[in-house]
Amino acid sequence: MSKNSIIEGLLADLPEKPVPVRSVCIGAHWTAVCSTHCGLAATIIGEEVHDHTIVVRDAGHLHEKSAQELAGYALSKNPLEAGIGVAAINSLLEVNEQNAAEINAADLLMEKGAGKTVALVGHFPFIQKLRERVENLQVLEIHPGEDEYPKEAAAEIIPRADVVGITGSSLVNHTMDGLLDLCDPNALVIVLGPTTPLSPVMFEHGADIIAGSRVIDGKSVLAAVGQGASFKQITGVKLLAFTNPEKRI
Incomplete structure (x- = not known):
């Protein structure tokens, strides 16, 4: 089954x-x-x-x-x-913020990826800064830019990474399950971005850390979203990260 x-x-x-x-x-x-x-x-x-x-x-x-x-x-x-x-x-989702760290996913990746090989699925605005902090960064993207790899390279790149960052948006295009299956069992796996469900179900499928967003002012968020805002332009959102309680990190 x-x-x-x-x-x-x-x-x-x-x-x-x-x-x-x-x-x-x-x-x-x-x-x-x-x-x-x-x-x-x-x-x-x-x-x-x-x-x-x-x-x-x-x-x-x-x-x-x-x-x-x-x-x-x-x-x-x-x-x-x-x-x-x-x-x-x-x-x-009901989220218990007492178990969370209020931290930006970019800072989390830079901390956990320092001196290591990092695979990042998704094009994030902090990529250049992250590249300067880690030993080796390989970025996978559906529409790859300069120094990025196409999605077809995932099977080669992800299993060799010490730290894997996967955009929560991969739930929307239904690639998340396959990407998590590619991760080395010893790798640190972080699912990140505002789409990421802050749910323990994510841990059951291989995530070690989930770093997403919690809306605290729905009125402000709706106004910004409806006017075409990027995430940086949205106010009324708190960034939270949860660690799998069953795994030492």
Whole structure:
């Protein structure tokens, strides 16, 4: 029997009682769903510019669904729907901040990756700074830039890394499970970015540290997301990191 995917595990761990959706906002960079809390996920439209085949089921009526119904969209092959689903999952998570460190994922990677070989999945704004701090940095990206590798190189690069950083956005494009499976059992694995669910389910699938975001001012976040803000432009968000309690780091 094959094990459940991360998304299936997250969905199974959500509250059973339906929770009303207060609002849904799909911005240029981020998608926000507000239910019990406000959850974020990356907005991924597709590989092609102006791909009009990418449409959202029941658009205009999403706020009439329960948060659990929207969370089910995370399983969709449509990246716009999957982003809504992951954001809905994040909106339902209860997070105990007493167990968290309030730290930027970039600082965490620089600390843990100092003098080591680091594989980073996703293009982050701190890459140049990180490159200066670690022994060897290899970046994997769907659309690789200078000094970056295509996604096809993951099977060669990730197993050889001492520290692996994986963008939480890989949940949206359904590559997270495969990427985690590639990691060496002795490597330190960090899932990072605002899309990352702050849930122990992530630890069950191989993450050692999860470094994501917690919305503390939903009104400010919705306004920024709806106006096309990048994450740096969003206020009302706290950065939190959790370590797998069953692993010494």
